[in-house]
Structures are given as structure tokens and as C-alpha cells.
Amino acid sequence: xxxxxxxxxxxxxLLPMGFVFSNNSISNASLTIEAFKEIPTPEGVFEVNVSxxxxxxxxxxxxxxxxxxDVTKRKLSSLTKVFSIAxxxxxxxxxEISFRFGPFVNQMNNSKVVPASYIVSADSQDWSDWNLYWxxxxxxxxxxxxxxxxxxxxxxxxxxxxxxxxEEKTVSVVYSVDGQRxxxxxxxxxxxxxxxxxxxxxxxxxxxxxxLMIADSDYDGMEPNVDYVSTVVISMEVR
Amino acid sequence: MKRLSxxxxxxxxxxxxxxxxxALVHDETLTSQLDxxxxxxxxxxxxxxxxxxxxxxxxxxxxxxxxxxxxxxxxRDDQTLGRKIATWTIASTYAPVTIxxxxxxxxxxxxxxxxxxxxxxxxxxxxxxxxxxxxxxSAGFIVVASDGSGAGEELVLENVSTGGNGQIYxxxxxxxxxxxxxxxxxxxxxxxxxxxxxTSTVTIEFVGS
Numbered sequence: 001x002x003x004x005x006x007x008x009x010x011x012x013x014l015l016p017m018g019f020v021f022s023n024n025s026i027s028n029a030s031l032t033i034e035a036f037k038e039i040p041t042p043e044g045v046f047e048v049n050v051s052x053x054x055x056x057x058x059x060x061x062x063x064x065x066x067x068x069x070d071v072t073k074r075k076l077s078s079l080t081k082v083f084s085i086a087x088x089x090x091x092x093x094x095x096e097i098s099f100r101f102g103p104f105v106n107q108m109n110n111s112k113v114v115p116a117s118y119i120v121s122a123d124s125q126d127w128s129d130w131n132l133y134w135x136x137x138x139x140x141x142x143x144x145x146x147x148x149x150x151x152x153x154x155x156x157x158x159x160x161x162x163x164x165x166x167e168e169k170t171v172s173v174v175y176s177v178d179g180q181r182x183x184x185x186x187x188x189x190x191x192x193x194x195x196x197x198x199x200x201x202x203x204x205x206x207x208x209x210x211x212l213m214i215a216d217s218d219y220d221g222m223e224p225n226v227d228y229v230s231t232v233v234i235s236m237e238v239r
Numbered sequence: 240m241k242r243l244s245x246x247x248x249x250x251x252x253x254x255x256x257x258x259x260x261x262a263l264v265h266d267e268t269l270t271s272q273l274d275x276x277x278x279x280x281x282x283x284x285x286x287x288x289x290x291x292x293x294x295x296x297x298x299x300x301x302x303x304x305x306x307x308x309x310x311x312x313x314x315r316d317d318q319t320l321g322r323k324i325a326t327w328t329i330a331s332t333y334a335p336v337t338i339x340x341x342x343x344x345x346x347x348x349x350x351x352x353x354x355x356x357x358x359x360x361x362x363x364x365x366x367x368x369x370x371x372x373x374x375x376x377s378a379g380f381i382v383v384a385s386d387g388s389g390a391g392e393e394l395v396l397e398n399v400s401t402g403g404n405g406q407i408y409x410x411x412x413x414x415x416x417x418x419x420x421x422x423x424x425x426x427x428x429x430x431x432x433x434x435x436x437x438t439s440t441v442t443i444e445f446v447g448s
Contacts, residue, residue: 025333025447031287031325033419033439034304035312035345036297037432093430239433 044091044196045203046238053081053209065212075219079119079211085234087175087206090199092238095175097208100235102168104214104228114222115165116230117213120173121153122206127180130202143181145199147206150174168231177204282409285338285445287327287417307345307354307421307429307437314423318382319359321420327360332409333447335397340444342385345437352432355385355422358441362396362412369402384422385439 052067065074065082089095099120106112127144151160153173162169177196196204210232222228290302297304301323305312311322329338338360345354363378377398381391400406 025283025331027283027285027331027445029285029287029327029443029445031289031417031441031443033324033345033441035307035437035439036304037307037434037437 045088046091046095047086047088048236049086050083050234051086052083071214071219071222072224075216076212076214077216079117079213081209082212083210083232085208085210087208088203089175089196089238090201090203092196093176094196094239096172096237096239097175098170098172098235098237099210100168100170100231100233101162101164102231103164103166104230106223107227107229108223112221112223113166114214114218114228115163117161117163117215118232119161119211120171120208121211122147122149122208124154125149125206128204130199143179145177145179145202145204147204148176148178149208150176153208173208175206175208281332283331283333283336283445283447285327285329285443287325287441287443288414289325290323304436305419307432312356312419312421314421318357318420319361319380319418321357321359321418323416324419325417326414327417327443328413328415329362329396329445330409330411330413331445331447334407334410335395335448336410337446337448338381338394338396338443339446340381340383340392340441342383342441343439344385345439347433347435347437349433349435352437354424354432354437356439357389357420357422358383358385359416359418359420361415361418363415364396364398364410364412366398366401367406367408369400369404369406371406371408374401386422 052065054066065076065080085097087095099118101116101118103116104114106114125147127146129142129144150173160171162171175196177199179198212230292299292302292304297306300311303324305322305324309322315321329336340358340360342356342358345356346352360381360383361378362380363376365373366375366377368374377396381394383389383391396410398408398410400408
């Protein structure tokens with residue numbers, strides 16, 4: 001105990017001496033640089049319309065698929081388009097669309113689920129001509145643009161098939177445009193930047209589809225007269 | 240208990256004595272240095288002050304924050320130019336001094352983008368002759384690259400008499416420019432950067448001899 005007190009006194013006594021002999025020859029300073037990039041002003045067009053294909057709220061309707069369907073009348077044993085996203089945009093650099101897919105959950109017992117497989121796709125996208133004009137040199141010129149999806153979901157074999165057995169899964173698609181300018185003197189070049197806003201006064205339109213499949217073997221375990229619900233969350237971000 | 244009270248009393252008395260002694264020593268040194276060297280006391284400090292652009296649209300043309308797409312921060316061959324964003328001051332009687340500057344790249348809040356840049360620290364301090372009379376000035380700059388690729392991250396400054404007696408004088412460089420410039424990025428790269436808020440940290444270590 002006495003040793004403890006002695007140490008305490010010693011420390012207190014040394015403290016003022018520390019001030020006298022402190023080395024003041026090191027000094028530090030710091031600065032936080034703050035900068036920004038303006039988010040594109042909302043002066044363009046960005047419209048999306050998500051809908052069920054052949055949307056109907058009736059369980060008895062089996063043409064197409066809609067939001068409610070009776071699996072005893074129609075099984076989805078192959079990929080079937082169930083919803084679509086129509087995009088009209090000339091705004092920002094890219095649009096990232098994320099899909100979060102879930103399994104079909106028994107509404108009487110949430111622990112019982114039916115696996116589901118999803119894929120997103122787009123129709124084959126061709127060039128669209130815009131802005132035909134005569135340039136300053138008397139040449140006939142035009143721009144053309146086409147939508148670009150990353151990853152490429154426009155071919156029949158592309159796209160990522162997502163099979164959800166229990167946990168939700170997410171896939172993302174980035175939408176941009178590719179542009180070219182053609183001149184009648186056969187000179188052509190690619191404007192190259194590929195951002196959507198290069199469309200200017202024009203608006204690119206595209207449609208992305210979501211397709212669903214439930215394996216034949218998974219129907220066997222479904223309870224009759226019980227609703228099974230799957231949830232698809234779609235989020236879109238303009239960058 | 241008495242021993243403890245006695246101990247505390249001794250400590251308090253010692254504190255008072257030490258504080259008084261410090262003040263006395265400090266005052267004597269002050270007077271002596273005034274007579275012999277012409278400055279008040281020993282000092283050593285570095286300070287950097289941001290210039291704040293308080294206009295609503297940040298259109299002041301200098302200061303923080305700034306638009307990374309602006310032409311005033313775009314790359315030029317002369318890296319001593321760029322947007323004036325801060326002032327810095329160094330002052331030391333411990334010359335020669337060593338200045339070490341470290342920077343981090345600009346990053347957006349999601350840290351998905353890292354943008355490199357140059358910072359130019361200008362300095363300008365008075366030189367003195369053998370008689371201690373200000374005779375000329377020494378001006379220069381330190382250019383720092385945020386990726387560490389530059390050679391200016393460390394610099395030693397000294398202030399030797401312009402006469403011949405080798406007298407070392409203090410270095411005082413007051414409120415000189417700090418200028419910002421981006422690396423030489425292509426326009427398409429800049430356009431790919433997401434919109435939003437970006438930050439970076441600059442640290443200066445100032446060591447006296």
C-alpha cells in the first residue's frame with residue numbers, strides 16, 4: 001500500500017517537470033478535402049412500368065400467367081414470362097436493375113416452400129436511327145443507338161438462371177446505350193461514351209422480362225387449396 | 240492518515256513550486272532570447288486551414304467543396320496550378336525542418352470509386368544576412384501525389400544566413416497556397432464516376448531538428 005502511494009506521488013511530481021522538458025519540435029496538421037460530383041439533374045426521361053403479363057387477379061384465368069394462377073390447371077414446367085419492365089430513358093449514365101427472387105412459401109406454414117427458378121431476359125436489341133440531318137459539310141448523317149445490357153441478356157442462351165430453394169437470391173442487370181454516327185461520305189465512328197444521356201432529346205425504349213419455372217417434381221409436395229406466394233423485389237437505380 | 244495528509248500537502252506544494260519555477264524559467268528565457276536572437280521564444284508549428292466556398296452553388300471559384308468535373312481541377316502539365324483549396328503555415332525555430340505529407344485518394348461514400356490527385360503546397364520564407372536583417376526570400380513548392388508516385392512527400396527546409404557565418408534562422412512561411420489538381424483522367428472515365436460526395440484526408444507531419 002505504501003509503495004502504491006509512493007508511486008502515485010512520484011508520478012504527480014514528475015508531471016510538471018515533463019512540461020518543462022517536453023520536446024516541442026514535432027507538429028502535425030490535417031485537412032479533409034471535400035468534393036462532389038453533381039448527380040444528374042432530373043431533366044431527362046426515366047420511366048419504368050412493371051406489370052404482370054396477361055395480368056389478372058383471378059385464379060381461374062390460365063391464359064398467360066398473371067399474378068395468380070392455378071397450378072392444377074397449368075404447370076410452369078418450362079420458363080414462362082410472368083412479368084415485364086418497360087423502360088423509357090434518356091437520363092443519367094446507366095440504369096442498374098436488381099431483382100431479388102424468393103421461393104414460393106406456403107401461406108399456412110411458412111416453413112414449407114416450393115423452389116422456383118427465374119431468369120431475366122430482353123428481346124434482341126437492334127440499332128434505332130435518330131436525328132437524320134445534313135451536317136455543315138453537306139453530308140447526310142445520322143446517329144443510331146441500341147440498348148446494351150450487362151450481362152448480355154438478349155440472346156436466348158444468355159442470362160443467369162436463378163434457382164431459389166430457400167434463401168432469396170439477387171441478380172443485377174445494368175442498362176446503358178451504345179451509339180454510333182454515320183455520315184454519307186462513308187466516314188463513320190463510334191461516339192463511344194455509351195451513356196444514356198447522349199440520347200439527348202431522344203428516348204430509348206426497352207423491355208426486360210422476368211420468367212418463372214417450377215420443376216415438375218416440386219408440384220407433388222404442394223398442399224391443395226393452400227396459397228403459395230413468391231416475392232420478387234425489383235429496384236432500379238439511375239447512375 | 241496523517242501520513243497521507245502530509246503526502247498530499249507535499250504534492251500540492253510541489254505542484255505550486257514547479258508551476259512557479261516553470262513560469263520564472265520561461266520568463267528569463269523569453270528576455271534572453273529577445274536580446275540575442277530577436278524572436279520571442281522557441282516555436283514550432285504547422286497549420287492548414289481549408290478555404291470554405293459558402294456560395295449556394297459552390298461557384299466561388301476556389302475553396303471547398305468543389306466539383307470534380309470542373310475545369311479548375313482538371314489535369315494540367317504544370318502541377319503547381321490547380322484550384323486553391325486551403326492555406327498552410329509553417330513556423331519553426333528548430334530549423335532545418337522536415338515536412339512529410341501523406342494523402343489518401345478521393346473516395347465516394349460507398350468507397351466504390353478512388354480518384355487520385357496532386358496537391359501543391361507552396362512555401363515562401365524570409366532569408367536573413369549575417370546581421371539578422373531580412374535580405375531575400377526562398378520560395379518553392381511541394382507537389383504530392385495521392386497514389387504516392389510523386390517525389391514530394393518529404394522535404395527538408397533550412398534557413399542559413401545569406402552571409403557567410405552559417406547562422407541558422409527560423410523558418411516562417413505564412414498562409415501560402417495549397418492547390419488541388421486531378422490526375423490525367425479521360426473524360427469518359429470522369430463521366431463514369433458516380434455522382435455524390437467525395438472526401439480525402441491530408442496529413443502533414445512537421446519535424447524540427
